[in-house]
Amino acid sequence: MNKTTKQLLEENDLREKQLSLENQKLLTDIVAYLRSSSASTYQQELVHRDILDMLQEGEARGQTAREIIGVDFQAFCDEILAELPKRSxxxxxxxxxxxxxxxxxxxxxxxxxxxxxxxxxxxxxxxxxxxxxxxxxxxxxxxxxxxxxxxxxxxxxxxxxxxxxxxxxxxxxxxxxxxxxxxxxxxxxxxxxxxxxxxxxxxxxxxxxxxxxxxxx
Amino acid sequence: MIPTQMLKGTLEGCILGILSQKETYGYEISSQLAAYGFGTIPEGTIYPLLLRLEKNGLVSAAYRPSELGPRRKYYSLTPAGEAELQQFMQNYAELSRAVGNLLSALKGDTDHE
Incomplete structure (x- = not known):
């Protein structure tokens, strides 16, 4: 991957460790699911960062992942993936x-x-x-x-x-x-x-x- | 609670409406929707819609620092989004009138019986 993507990926991975263990595990599942899509790694990592921000802020407010994202994590990912440009x-x-x-x-x-x-x-x-x-x-x-x-x-x-x-x-x-x-x-x-x-x-x-x-x- | 299916077509327009007041972020949109009586709509429902609005050029996003996390994604309405909101308001008024007419006719019928 190019330099910008790599930098973003490393930054995201590092920040992910600040989340609660439960949310870390969930985010790993989400990212794995995004990886199976045909969106570019850069697009995946931009979304990864947004979800990371979302979870981190929610945690600070005392919200659980279900309260922040909703009950169906896969549907959440599918809706996101529908909006991401596909690889040519x-x-x-x-x-x-x-x-x-x-x-x-x-x-x-x-x-x-x-x-x-x-x-x-x-x-x-x-x-x-x-x-x-x-x-x-x-x-x-x-x-x-x-x-x-x-x-x-x-x-x-x-x-x-x-x-x-x-x-x-x-x-x-x-x-x-x-x-x-x-x-x-x-x-x-x-x-x-x-x-x-x-x-x-x-x-x-x-x-x-x-x-x-x-x-x- | 408003059923998800019923909400689906109108939520995007409502988000545009909230953004027309001032630029704001995902959680704040979710709280405002709750305050207007939409019920609990998690940020996770709003985020994909915001991605779509952004992709279609109706909103623009900028990252700013926040007091809770290191950064927050703020959304604001673009001129195209403004036009889309006007269109939504017209369409919704039409729908609301039509449904209102039908419902009051039904109510009228039962009143006469």
Whole structure:
């Protein structure tokens, strides 16, 4: 995100800690719900700040969140979101690119470290040409997809208390199981990637992340 | 208490009316509505309406320091908002007259029986 948005976000997070614990928890749910919308992070944070002001002032008057906001928190958020401008197609592409490039950079880094450890300790002649298996490739895609699916789900249902930890546990187990399956059955190397090329790829992805993140508002 | 559905169409106009008196903030609007007999309308109901009015250029907002919190969002009427308020007053007078006519006719009928 750009500098203004980042500053606003940090300021909001810092101020949030001055609220009562109950209101902090509620505001976390509200912000999570706003995050699942297609409004830009900057717009979300402007609203975040307004609600923060509202709750803080209400607390000072001795009002509860229900008295300040009303009984239906999700309806409150939906009414707000209906008034916020949505991200344009271009903004959405930039946002998606920033998320995917960062995740891919992290996953390739992990792969690189483990592959290098693998070739160093397997006793075979050392080479910087590292095998990429179909399992690793598919596993990476599955991890990214599941992680974002899960985050999206948690954000959208942030006002429903039930089953959240159970859902997290189930997704985690499904993830582990899938990765195991992929690792066992798809062990055959698809191609070999030189460690140097991988390092360059990580750097390029990181630059893409940095640039798109700066562009995103 | 006035049902929410009935209130919905008129609340925006009423907020414009309150803002036409002087620039003010969310909680104060909520208190004034209560004083005029609208019942308890939480700030959370008013805030999305203010966002819409702001988006449509009918009100403008400015942040000022307050005695209770570090900052407060003050809303004031724009010239477009002023025009919208005039329109609302005309429309509401018409509605009120029509409903009044109907209700007094009903009352007249029952009186004659």
């Amino acid at each position: 197609m271009k903004q959405r592409i930039v946002y998606g690119l920033s998320i995917v490039s960062l995740t891919a950079a992290v996953l390739i880094s992990i792969w690189l470290v483990f592959s290098l450890l693998g070739v160093s300790f397997q006793g075979r002649p050392f080479t910087l040409w590292l095998p990429v298996t179909a399992g690793q490739l598919l596993g990476g895609v599955v991890i990214i997809a599941l992680a974002y699916g899960l985050v999206e789900y948690i954000c959208r249902t942030s006002f429903g208390e039930q089953n959240r930890t159970r859902l997290q546990a189930i997704s985690f187990l499904v993830c582990i199981f899938l990765i195991f399956l992929l690792r066992i059955f798809l062990q055959r190397p698809l191609f070999y990637l030189h460690a140097g090329i991988a390092a360059v790829l990580i750097a390029v992805l990181f630059v893409i992340y940095k640039v798109t993140d700066r562009l995103e508002s």
